[in-house]
Amino acid sequence: MQKFMVISDPHAPLQDPKAVEWVRKMLLADRYDYLIFTGDLFEAASASKFNNENIHDLEEEYEQASKFLKTVREASRGAKCVFVEGNHDFNIHAQNRLSKGVRSLVDYRNPRVFPELQNWRWGADYIADRNKGVFRIGPQLNFLHGYKTGVTSGAHQALLFGHEYSLTVTGHTHAGHGPEQVYFNKSIPMNRWYANAGTLKVLYEEWCSKHLATMNWSQGAIIGEFMPIKSQRLSRTWEARYELFQTREDYLSQ
Numbered sequence: 001m002q003k004f005m006v007i008s009d010p011h012a013p014l015q016d017p018k019a020v021e022w023v024r025k026m027l028l029a030d031r032y033d034y035l036i037f038t039g040d041l042f043e044a045a046s047a048s049k050f051n052n053e054n055i056h057d058l059e060e061e062y063e064q065a066s067k068f069l070k071t072v073r074e075a076s077r078g079a080k081c082v083f084v085e086g087n088h089d090f091n092i093h094a095q096n097r098l099s100k101g102v103r104s105l106v107d108y109r110n111p112r113v114f115p116e117l118q119n120w121r122w123g124a125d126y127i128a129d130r131n132k133g134v135f136r137i138g139p140q141l142n143f144l145h146g147y148k149t150g151v152t153s154g155a156h157q158a159l160l161f162g163h164e165y166s167l168t169v170t171g172h173t174h175a176g177h178g179p180e181q182v183y184f185n186k187s188i189p190m191n192r193w194y195a196n197a198g199t200l201k202v203l204y205e206e207w208c209s210k211h212l213a214t215m216n217w218s219q220g221a222i223i224g225e226f227m228p229i230k231s232q233r234l235s236r237t238w239e240a241r242y243e244l245f246q247t248r249e250d251y252l253s254q
């Protein structure tokens with residue numbers, strides 16, 4: 001069996017140092033074959049379509065994000081480190097966010113701009129595409145940032161991007177949970193599962209209380225084991241769970 005850990009959504013410079021330290025210790029306590037990062041590395045407020053002139057700049061975000069990636073990569077001690085892009089990261093090089101003439105100078109995919117990424121294998125673009133938009137380990141493990149935020153988003157994405165007996169792990173909603181099975185209807189389960197890696201971002205009241213959708217936000221990571229297979233099997237060849245660091249309620253009561 002091989003092991004993987006999935007972490008997501010630190011939104012640097014809004015990553016929570018306590019949550020990052022928790023991840024670092026978890027990595028040091030065990031050996032992982034894969035460390036998969038599922039996006040929203042940056043908050044990228046500067047590339048947001050909303051007015052935000054007074055928020056932190058990209059330079060600060062890149063500094064913080066680089067430190068974050070380096071910390072977890074070093075703690076993983078030789079795991080294959082995989083970077084999957086999120087919507088906030090994508091905004092930096094998307095059309096009509098930053099002006100075209102300066103885009104390459106600030107694009108984090110440019111090694112001169114953000115060298116730490118050279119230590120990570122590029123897993124998937126932020127694109128709703130079964131090939132380019134998903135990082136896969138064999139036919140039963142899929143990793144992408146996620147597009148939707150509704151209650152059915154996980155199931156929907158497992159159907160769109162997964163195969164039979166597969167687990168589709170996303171981030172994006174910040175509401176972490178372990179594997180849940182997709183149901184066609186109340187009595188017909190399907191051979192697809194989905195899980196969410198939560199967030200590593202701060203859970204301040206002001207960031208979380210505005211929308212009902214944020215009620216289940218938590219900091220954590222998905223941890224799993226799998227049998228390395230190349231061709232499809234007629235049963236699950238993986239196990240996974242959500243390791244919770246803290247919920248938003250825990251965070252606010254500190």
Ligand SMILES: [Fe+2]
Nearest residue numbers: 009040172173
């Ligand atoms: Fe996010």
Ligand SMILES: [Fe+2]
Nearest residue numbers: 040086087172
């Ligand atoms: Fe996102």
